[in-house]
Amino acid sequence: MSNYIVEMLNIRKEFPGIVANNNVNLQLKKGEIHALLGENGAGKSTLMNVLFGLYQPEKGEIRVKGEVVKISDPNIANRLGIGMVHQHFMLVDTFTVAQNIILGSEPKKKGVFVDLKQAEKEIVELSERYGLRVDPKAKIRDISVGMQQRAEILKTLYRGAEVIILDEPTAVLTPQEIKELIGIMKSLINEGISIILITHKLKEIMEVCDRCTVIRKGEGIGTVNVSETNVDELASLMVGRDIVFTTEKTPAKPKDTILSIKNLEVKDSRQAVMVKGLNLNIQAGEIVGVAGIDGNGQSELIEAITGLRKVESGEILLHNKSITHLSTRKVTEAGVAHIPQDRHKFGLVLEYPIGENMVLQTYYQKPFSNFKVLSFKNIYQYASRLIEDYDVRTPSTRTKARALSGGNQQKAIIAREVDRSPDLLIAAQPTRGLDVGAIENIHKRLIKERDKGRAILLVSFELDEIINVSDRIAVMFDGQIVAEVKPEETNEQELGLLMAGSSKEKAGEL
Template structure:
């Protein structure tokens, strides 16, 4: 299709509010998947020269609406206009020709190819005999890189790059195709604080050059810091259009949820007691070669939440799995109180006092084909009151499920429905509720609020603090630094499988935690 003629970027009004006509107007967009309504007459207007935040709870329809704009999905109803002209995208190819670009949360790059080869892929300059003009590709990437402050080495192999640089490559891909509207899905999910600041500088530069930037995110702090305007979706509908400078995080959250939400996020210290969890020299990995967890020692006290920060892939998952007994250790030891757990299975470690909330609620944390009641019985099923002799007491199982469902406000029509029918946030609350119900001395928690909405985050954070305050030891890994800052009484930072910093809460600033996450800090020991 032919791209409509682009309008020049309009002037900006007060508080960064773009004053020109909309570059993109989506009106009355509806999209259904069987009986599920993902978008219900949703509207969105994007202006030239603005950063626009699209927010909403899980299932609000954000991803569906952006998939429609990028040509991945065809709307059932509604209209899209680009620079005033109606368009119909049959595929992302049509959307790219109309000036759309999208950076997905899971990057779509070829690891074995260079940066330049990835950027120009399917938009190459051809030389003699129709072969790729590699020099032209390198020059094109260098020019774009310098123009927009996206520092990359055009000749580097993608497999050797950090996550932050990979994201820059994806943005360069879109800019090479002259994207006037750039959509970024959860753009800071795997970035260090320093990488996030660099990204924000780049996005502001794109806005100032007249491009339109859309960020799809659940991080309200970033929305307030970066965006010019905000569109809020709830239940597939557009419920609010806000000028960022004239609103607050609390107002945005109220539109998202339909109620007031506590967003203060301030750390409330616990009252630590005696050490409960002891890990000494834990090493995880193949018998030979580089370990994924390398000689890690740590302790967690009763009444304390110890956080683990780090960019994904630095050994956090493997560390928690090894402590829980789900992954064999090459060396080292784990104790709960005076009990040495070496050689214990995951089941025996649970009996010795370890509960575990894994990062993947569906694949590891639950049996999605089994009922909610049976999922909530896991770990309780070998003892009274759920077991009578050789059999489960189904009445006791149902009553046990009912108590946890009520206590953790799990939205479910019946305890007998499959766990896989629950929303992501409710399945997460199921796993959190089941593990906390064990009242174990040690709770291991990995990504407790990944992919859940604001209301569920508030609920889970309150539960974790209450668990700590009841005298338990909590070891918490999270990719969200703001979450760790709100919950952790002490902070460990992992890089390359090692603990490179052990920080008292007062010393855990965003700056020094970010440096440690990037491998640029020596270990500091908390007092």
């Protein structure tokens, strides 16, 4: 018997114009959490899609429990005990949790009818065994992202998975959901499941993983024991150079007020009031970070400023002129740029080439359009420059946005928004899904824009990012700004208490 439950040996995977994996090795032990680490576009997801049968390798060998296997499709992977939770979930919104979990593996009553009650019973038993706690009767569209992820994990377990691949599982989760997921991973390991964790988050690797395999530009760099390494070494292995985790910046020199929000009230799609009489000012030449637990009105605030959501009452002023009820295009033309929290819903047209996505805000203006006729030559010349300047890894400017890795999609959006040098830049989760090298670069870009005199509103669930990059921190709780603190005078513990509703005095005492 092999010491490994899964072995991928000398795997090579090619696409037109690019070698995604070249002689990569990964060996997974039974009952371990094994990290797969690499930059955006390094080939991590491609390698796991080979293991799951979505891609076929040009070279190499896969062994499961010591036996050489050919995994030509995901059904074979499932039969071999391999399940995968993709970065973008494969769930049907209008189906219940149970219907999604059993899809394609439905238990039958009398050999004909789907036995949904039996399935729901089995799902409850599975969820209790692994500490996943889901309501099998809830519809996917009505549950949180964290709960949707649990449904995806249960889907693999329902099919008998002994190996679970988690592709960037914490990229879209809140800090609390991340903590819960780490607990779930540990309980899965205790039950004999093996996990391959694709992630950029080095702290998570140090906290939960046993070993880590590093890929750089499609090449296998090697495998290390996590207990024998550290964050700095992992970062250096991943990007091939030393990384500075603290962003160097001079003190801000705020000037005129760019954005002024007065007594703002905004409702969500269910007509619940999410922003409640909020007041906030941002000046030219400063970065104001908004810290808050997800669901306290941050999304509604951003959508109101950018014209994506109706304002019930109050006023939003840019350069002392109202933009309160302007359309999104008019807000953009007034000098506002937006890096959205949801890059697929608000940031990209996934079926368009990445080059054309670079001009979504400006395609109708010169030099991209003359007399309402698009100049594709100018569009693609401009896109080529941005792709090079912001290190967007893509085979071509004409590659569809959908084909890029999540991190490279994010870099493309940031390039488009920052390059316009807006008066106000709204950055919502700007480094979500980015590797440490890209994060370092984006933070430097934000500081550079600040030093040019731009006003920047940074909304992030990453408290170290808020503290590291912001000049001023506004804490949001229950739809209001409940405190303002200076980053050099606070810490993650105090911010966490303020975000949970503690007064500034009480938080400062602890």
